[in-house]
Amino acid sequence: MQRNQSVKVLVADDSMVSRKFIRSLLEQHLFQVIEADDGIAALETLNENPDITLLITDYNMPRLDGFGLIIKVREQKSREELAIIGLSSDGDESLSARFIKNGANDFLQKPFVHEEFHCRVLTTLDALDMVTRLWEQANLDYLTNVFNRRYFFNLYEEKLNLIAQKKGVLALALLDIDFFKQVNDTYGHDVGDEVLIEFAKRLQHSFSQHFTVARIGGEEFVVGFKGLNVEKAYTLLDRFRMQLEVTPIATSKGSIDITVSTGVSEFSCDENVDELLNRADIGLYDAKASGRNVVCIAEGKPQKTF
Template sequence: MHALPLTSQPTPLPQRVLLVENSRAYVQAVAQAIEHQLELPVTAASTLAEARQALEEHDDWFMVLTGLVLADGDRDMVVDCFLDRGLPTVVVSGVYDEDLRERMLRRQIIDFVVKSTPGNLDYIVWLVQRLERNRRISALVVDDSPSARTHAAALLEMFGYRVVQAADGPEALRALEGDQTIRLAVVDQEMPGMQGIELTRRLRALRTRDRVAVIGVSGRDDPGLVARFLKNGANDFLRKPYTREEFFCRVSQNVDQLELIGSLQDLATRDFLTGLPNRRHFLEQAERMVPRLQDVRAPVAAAMLDIDHFKHINDSWGHDTGDQALRAVAAAVSSHARRQDQVARFGGEEFCLLVPGLEGEELARYFEDLRQRIEDLRVPVRGSELQMTVSIGVRSAEPGDDLHRLLTEADRRLYLAKAAGRNRVIVSD
């Protein structure tokens, strides 16, 4: 398993978007795009009074998208209404006015967006999605200057990131080792003891490019500095002083790239239907795990699990119901598995588990409990309920067993379980 068991439910993050705009057509287009593409609830207001009333009625506001032309408030009054409440605010304007843009960006707004810009709607959806996702990401700011560190941290917090600050390289490395949610590091070059390039090189020994994006920062006018940062593992570089817009664009671009890489890795390693690791990924992980456990003579078992009469489910209920059955069994297997177990959908209606640390009665009980959990499932289908059973074959590793033998013997016991009447577990002695 890849996720830690949860001991308590985290507090849900605010999700509601307030859209303040006097153009009904624009409100409809933006609200529809956000609700359909991002599944975030949108509340629309055409006046400042309506906006204030909406703010009083709910307390789960995530952000505000606001125009500046309202019947009951001037530009500053509109922006003050939301900034005074600490709400992330994006200003949407009908006209491009450089003086107005600079004036607004001197305030603590997230962005200034022009309606008439080509791709405006796509940009707004991306911006809302980016800000919503940022709240689950930690960013590390490393700078020996308290003022520079505080400035970068404040910008990142404005964009929704959880921020960890460090005054030097050793403190930054300790923070990185202790916090797996850190996906971004902003690293200054000029620091005593360990400069930014050296810190970046050491950081890369802890986290690869697909895990953490590193942005180097410096105020020095050194043409070779950018190349040295990049060659030592940085993803990008910013020269001080930078504007808020440049900072936000560079940070967002790098985090977008991390998420894209993560999506591609999921496509390569996960089964699309069930979300479980696929056969290829399972075999790669298991090929490393089994020899390691065998070397220290730790118990390990492999199991093959197959849904009974799955063809009958497809023929009688349809393939959509068959897909629901597969997802339900996958969820049961995933929930039952411990953190150290490896699970996968092997193909069709067949699943595989690699379970270390259990043997004898304990091992038999583990799989009997899993069999019972699946038998107890009730999958709602068109006003009725689908019930399923599974057969499971289990092989405990013996000295000299490799992964191929483990899986072959587990598969043989699965066949015996089917032949003995299905809905049962057969475990090797």
């Protein structure tokens, strides 16, 4: 019931009586319910509310029926992103298979027993939750909750091909927390974890709205700046570096001053992710050799804003 309070459900049915009945069943279990009176209205509602988790749609509707609605929805969202349950009072026994073939997660024949309706809804959402948890385990860093190395590499192998085809730009930054081993040695690994978590939060706050943040191992993080050249990425990274330098990280053992060294490189059309990351690593090496707490453009001179 606690989970249900944050779950938005869209009910698409041209019958007001049917919509209100299904709404009442869902609200008994504390779901947030939105209504649509046909398939077109349902599509518009989904576009306006991308956080809808479950669509319950009738088969017979004007303008766009349940099949047409599901087909259009599945062009944008997979079964893992949005669950769909089809409903119909039609006596056609093939409807169940056709609904699922067209992209529904489940189907329920009207009229239905209330308990069966609740079971189908909860089972569908439980399956969606399980898929989400499996995806998170495979793609998110277990400690900081940013993307992990695997996700980043898989994503950017695809992105680099598209960027090369469209002659776009991309900069990649490799960030390493300065003297992180000393934090672990002085305060313990639990405090080191607190520093990593807070550092990742600050990276996400600064960059994740438009760019991709990932932890690739230990105290090393990477940020992909799709659409930015190396000079623009450098400006953002140096601003982050300065903010980090003057804002200590609060931990269970007190505030700790943290700085970061960064190498940044720009994508060349004949590179893969490994090669681009290796060039950023050259910039990171230069940053450390220059005394740390600096942003260096790969194969260029160390640069720092004073």
